[in-house]
Amino acid sequence: MISIFGSANMDLVAYTPMAPKLGETVTGRSFATVPGGKGANQAIAAARASGTGAAFIGAVGDDAFGPALRASLEDAGVDVSRLRVVPGSSGIAHIVVDDDGGNSIIVIPGANGTVTGPTPEDLDVIARSDALLLQLELPMDAVVAAARAATVPVVLTPAPARELPAELLDAVTLIVPNEHEAAAITGRTDPGEALEALLELVPEAVITLGARGAVYGSRAGERLSVPAVPVQAVDTTAAGDAFAGALAVARAEGRPSPEALRFAATAAALSVRRPGAGTSMPSRAEIDAALR
Template sequence: MSVTQARIAVLGSANMDLVAYARVAPRRGETVTGESFRTVPGGKGANQAIAAARAGGAVAMIGAVGEDDFGARMRAALAEAGVGTDRLRTVPGPSGIAQITVDGAGHNAIVVVPGANGTVTKLTSDDEAAIGAAGALLLQLELPLEGVLAGARAARERGVRTVLTPAPARPLPGELLAAVDLLVPNEHEAAALSGESDPRAAATALLEAVPEVVVTLGEAGCLYAARGHEPLAVPALAADVVDTTAAGDTFVGALAVALGEGRAPADALGWATAASALSVERAGASSSMPHRAAIDARAAAGHPRA
């Protein structure tokens, strides 16, 4: 049976990730010796775009990079993954970067410097047309809030499903939440937005603002909630964790593709969970994101985490 290809627009950040690996992450005022260092194209927007493209979506990236080597490398990495870059503008100054430390357990700490991403405060008519041609718009919070709001408005006016990853966590204006169809926070972001520490209570509270919520829970999987339905818990799959960087972005990109293909929520969430399980088994952000065939195989194999 043929599957209709999901058409996805991503309005978000493009950063160069500067990743240091160390057995133990440094504490405040401490210096530690690292084991290795890599530069990897990243940023939550670019990550989600690459994840969705590798999962089989037709993806257009809207954002900005600088006139530096990092910008050229990020544009090339997106194009190589099959992401459309016509709406990725080049602006004077440096590209955005993320300074990432990954410890021996695969956990990370990140400092983001916006660079060119900070210039995306409004959309052009061509940007809006790219959103209108998509079935879903993926948004995050690494761009200025004005730009995120502009994207959400454009999607709502054109009947395009809007998926928001509320990271980095911050208070969200009612106008933005009113234009969101699906909110995908992790458990910490869900707690910050709702005031509820329990993920189920947080998801229920967030349904007052948005129609659907998926709370990602790391090793515990995810929790889906929709108005008028009982919450659905989806377990994580067993994985040999190397690096959790961008696991959430991999999940969102794959989920957007699955939903865009018309899959039911339970099926779509299970498939996206398989994608994120694969991503944590490899180092880096965009470099860890799996292709569709690998996701299909992992989803078919199952093996929920004990």
């Protein structure tokens, strides 16, 4: 089982041929309200990729979106016994998706901003899991507290990009940024150089490169480049979350790095073929079929 300590948002998604520039108004093609949030997305990705479930730790508001967010996690097989309800709004993400599958996102934390750190009950769930997945849509103090208290490997998706405290990096086993986040952390725009810089901070790193695949390295000396799976993208919003969730599952199953990375890359490719975030996560059967 994989534990996820993170955010749950309701995504308000506008689909448009071309995203507006600053000060510009464009006519959209369609609109959807879709459960999301990087934490919830990774929980659904892990649950579907494993077939054995995942546990989500976080908070939603007592508004109309809260029950919908809970239901989306439960429907995917995620344990929501540690999902708290707090007064006020749930997290919200305003997302614009263009016809090339690109997106821009504004996140309003809502209930996510009330999370202060894992409780003893949360830590019991984490201790029974194979890994803990973290992102940066919760307050940094809460993320640091969860990482430092975890007794299992910690996988960090450093998004949205921001300065990472040393005490967080000291507790991370594997970091999984995209190339823009890796550049923001290291100051290196070349993925190879950024990878080496990340390995000075954490034991293992994967940098996802979109249509160019991903690169992986470890302090033990392993270096891998994994090509992306060719696919016509419809919505790339949650590709990174699909990758992280599936990668955590593959590692928990003891797969060697090349196989684990191919599994994760395939999950990410399948996710971008469908609109939405959590709703786009592929099942274990879909991933296995695509790998045959």
